[in-house]
Amino acid sequence: MSLLEIQALGISFGGVRAVHDVNFSVEPGEIVSIIGPNGAGKTTLFNMISGVYRPETGRVVLSGETVTGMEPFRLAKRGMSRTFQNLQIFQNMTVLENAITGFHLQERGPVLADLFNLPGSRRRARLAEAGARALLARVGLERAADRDAGSLSYGSLKRLEIARALAMQPKVLLLDEPAAGCNAVETDEIDHLIAEVAASGVAILLVEHDMKMVMRISNHIVVLDHGEKIAEGAPAEVSRNPEVIAAYLGTEAENADG
Amino acid sequence: MSELLQFVFSGITVGAVYALVALGFTIIFNASGVVNFAQGEFVMLGGMITVFAHAAGLPLPLAALIAIVVTAAVGVALNRLAIEPARGAPVVSLIIITIGASIFIRGASQLIFDKQIHSFPAFSGDDPIHVLGATILMQSLWVIGGALAVFAGLWLFFTKTLLGRAVLATSNNRMAAQLVGINTKFVMTLSFALSAAIGAFGGVLVTPITLTAYDVGLALALKGFAAAMLGGMGNPKGALVGGLLLGLLEALTAGYLSSQYKDAAAFVIILAVLFFMPQGLFGRKSTDRV
Numbered sequence: 001m002s003l004l005e006i007q008a009l010g011i012s013f014g015g016v017r018a019v020h021d022v023n024f025s026v027e028p029g030e031i032v033s034i035i036g037p038n039g040a041g042k043t044t045l046f047n048m049i050s051g052v053y054r055p056e057t058g059r060v061v062l063s064g065e066t067v068t069g070m071e072p073f074r075l076a077k078r079g080m081s082r083t084f085q086n087l088q089i090f091q092n093m094t095v096l097e098n099a100i101t102g103f104h105l106q107e108r109g110p111v112l113a114d115l116f117n118l119p120g121s122r123r124r125a126r127l128a129e130a131g132a133r134a135l136l137a138r139v140g141l142e143r144a145a146d147r148d149a150g151s152l153s154y155g156s157l158k159r160l161e162i163a164r165a166l167a168m169q170p171k172v173l174l175l176d177e178p179a180a181g182c183n184a185v186e187t188d189e190i191d192h193l194i195a196e197v198a199a200s201g202v203a204i205l206l207v208e209h210d211m212k213m214v215m216r217i218s219n220h221i222v223v224l225d226h227g228e229k230i231a232e233g234a235p236a237e238v239s240r241n242p243e244v245i246a247a248y249l250g251t252e253a254e255n256a257d258g
Numbered sequence: 259m260s261e262l263l264q265f266v267f268s269g270i271t272v273g274a275v276y277a278l279v280a281l282g283f284t285i286i287f288n289a290s291g292v293v294n295f296a297q298g299e300f301v302m303l304g305g306m307i308t309v310f311a312h313a314a315g316l317p318l319p320l321a322a323l324i325a326i327v328v329t330a331a332v333g334v335a336l337n338r339l340a341i342e343p344a345r346g347a348p349v350v351s352l353i354i355i356t357i358g359a360s361i362f363i364r365g366a367s368q369l370i371f372d373k374q375i376h377s378f379p380a381f382s383g384d385d386p387i388h389v390l391g392a393t394i395l396m397q398s399l400w401v402i403g404g405a406l407a408v409f410a411g412l413w414l415f416f417t418k419t420l421l422g423r424a425v426l427a428t429s430n431n432r433m434a435a436q437l438v439g440i441n442t443k444f445v446m447t448l449s450f451a452l453s454a455a456i457g458a459f460g461g462v463l464v465t466p467i468t469l470t471a472y473d474v475g476l477a478l479a480l481k482g483f484a485a486a487m488l489g490g491m492g493n494p495k496g497a498l499v500g501g502l503l504l505g506l507l508e509a510l511t512a513g514y515l516s517s518q519y520k521d522a523a524a525f526v527i528i529l530a531v532l533f534f535m536p537q538g539l540f541g542r543k544s545t546d547r548v
Contacts, residue, residue: 052433076439088434090427101427105439107420114419168438 001064003028003203004080004172009048009058010227018044019227021058026172026203026220031194033206033214035238036224037247042207043085045224046176049205050082051075062172077105079171083161083178085207089149096145098160099132102167106131135163140189155182162193172203179210191217215239223247260391265513266506267389271398271467273505274405275301278460279482280489280497281408282453287492288416288429289449292352296336296360298479299367300454303329304461305470306367309376318378322462326455332363333454334447342446360475367472380466401463408456409498416494425449429492488528490541499539504528 002025010020019041026032034042047053049060054069061067062078072082090098100107107128113121136142139159144152149160158178165173175194179187191213198204198217208214214221214235221238223231225247231238238244279297286294304325311321340355381400386393415422428435428445435442461470468474485504489496504524511523531539 071441071443072433072436073439073441076437082437084433088431088437090430090434092430093427101434101438104420104424104427109420111419111421114421115414117418164438 002026002061003063004049004205005059005061006045006049007059007061009045009055009060011044011048011053011056017227019048019055019224022222022224022227022229024220024222024229024232026205028171028203029198029201030219031198031204031206031217032220032222033208033218034222034224035208035211035214040224041227042224043176044227046082046174046205046207050080050174076168079169080174081165081168081170081172082174083158083165083176085176085180087154087157087161089157089161091148091150093149094145095136095141095147095149095152095160096129096132098149099136099145099163099167100128102135102164103128103131105168131167132163135166136160138166139163139193155186158182159186159190159193162190166197170202172205173197174205176207177209178206179208179213187213261513263390263392265509267392267394267398269506269509270502271394271401271505272508273485273502274398274402275460275464275468275478275501276481276485276504277405277498277501278401278408278456278463279478280486280501281405281412281494282457282460283482283486284492284494284497285412285425285449285453285456287486289425289445290341290352291349291429292341292356293483293486293491294336294450294453295353295356295479295483296363296475297453297457297482298475298477299360299363300329300333300457300475301461301464301478302367302470302472302475303332303363303454304458305465305474306371306376306461306472307458308462308465309378309470310371312378318381321378325462326458329458329461330451330455333450333452333457336454337446337450341450342443360479364472364475371472373472375469375471377465377469395467397463397466401460401467404459404463405498405501408459409494412494421448484525484528487538488531490538493538493540496538496540 004026006022006024009022011018022045034045036042044053048055051070051072059066059068062080067075067078090101107124109121109124133142133145136145139162141156141159141163144156149157152160158181162178178190182190187210194204195217218235221233221235222229223238223244230247231241231244279301282297282300283293286292307325307328308321311324312318336359340359341352344352344355380395380397382396386395416426424435424440425445428440428442432442481504485500486497488504489500507524507527508520512520515523
């Protein structure tokens with residue numbers, strides 16, 4: 001049994017099949033990338049897996065339990081965490097506060113203990129803050145901790161979102177274009193961060209346009225075109241697949257190979 | 259001097275009622291960005307249900323408790339039946355839904371209760387207290403104390419408890435809140451229950467002074483809304499200060515100018531404040547990155 005199994009997942013919008021009959025699975029510690037041309041259904045697939053959309057067909061199985069269409073907060077409790085291409089950040093909070101929200105489930109205690117500021121409540125708050133600071137250091141944002149999240153650059157916010165997702169100690173982490181809007185140095189850092197997280201046993205599902213990054217760090221690639229899976233396999237295999245080249249990779253494949 | 263003090267007393271009493279309505283606005287606004295114009299009906303329900311439960315022979319405290327619980331249930335029903343099915347609609351549509359709900363609740367109350375004006379005995383007798391030549395009712399002290407207690411409770415809830423901060427997180431970004439494991443549906447249910455309960459509590463406190471009827475809600479909602487805007491929508495401190503200020507403004511205008519101008523004077527000053535401070539006295543500027 002795989003950690004995450006996607007079985008015959010499909011959805012259509014207004015009669016248009018956005019995603020149709022997609023199957024694949026993800027093992028612990030594995031980095032699986034979903035690639036495909038714009039409009040291939042990558043983000044739609046992500047939204048179905050993470051409970052933002054309810055799929056019309058198929059199932060999502062997490063640790064042997066069917067979680068199809070389950071709301072994101074329930075998936076969070078079951079160990080699935082994600083980031084968004086267009087960011088979902090608490091703009092009114094500081095960077096540190098944003099990271100602390102990632103500890104919400106671990107910080108939870110009796111409301112009355114919070115109200116009377118009991119030692120247990122203070123201890124949980126301290127642990128959350130220490131954890132959040134450690135994670136900010138890990139993504140290179142420790143110096144921005146007290147700034148308003150709204151004042152950060154797009155690339156920094158991407159890393160903040162990853163830090164918040166990691167705070168939840170997920171079993172599966174879905175990253176939607178984590179390197180978009182980042183410069184070469186930042187991309188490199190994110191690259192290392194993802195590899196490190198995967199090495200610690202977290203399964204990573206990645207949508208990314210930076211082909212070099214995808215080819216370099218993925219264990220496994222799923223290729224979508226017009227909402228259907230047209231190929232799947234190791235990076236080298238996929239980049240040699242004629243159908244993939246025709247649909248999407250074109251000459252970039254050779255570049256990535258070399 | 260005693261005249262001024264008298265106006266201040268009555269202003270603070272009325273202001274405390276506005277503050278309670280404004281605090282109710284604050285919670286739902288914080289959770290959902292929606293200004294709930296049915297908030298005044300919660301105050302009406304609190305008073306009316308207490309009246310009828312008391313008339314049916316229940317002791318006053320029990321009648322009041324029932325009124326608060328039933329009104330909280332009405333608040334939850336409003337969320338479940340009217341707001342939640344329209345989720346994803348623009349906030350303006352949701353606000354219009356609450357206006358519709360307020361008309362519905364008023365109409366239903368007219369049928370279920372009646373069209374008469376009602377009251378019940380003050381909690382601690384009707385004898386006024388004399389202070390420096392002015393008088394204040396014991397019931398006024400109940401209203402003021404009630405508003406302060408609700409404010410303190412809410413302030414602690416939103417700043418000290420994880421649940422309270424989860425409500426704020428939900429209002430800031432619902433999807434992000436879901437991502438970190440916050441049950442945003444529960445947050446909404448809780449917010450409506452809490453808002454309705456606070457409104458009903460206000461109704462229970464104020465009815466012995468102002469009396470109640472099925473149609474008192476609308477005026478209260480408008481005044482509470484004005485108070486919340488004046489203080490800064492979404493901020494409990496703003497709701498309290500805005501409510502008290504509005505009450506004082508009205509009482510002083512009524513006392514020194516004419517009671518006919520009291521609404522006008524209050525709204526002119528609110529407009530002036532909002533002209534220079536669009537976020538209200540305690541509002542926080544918000545920006546969105548697109």
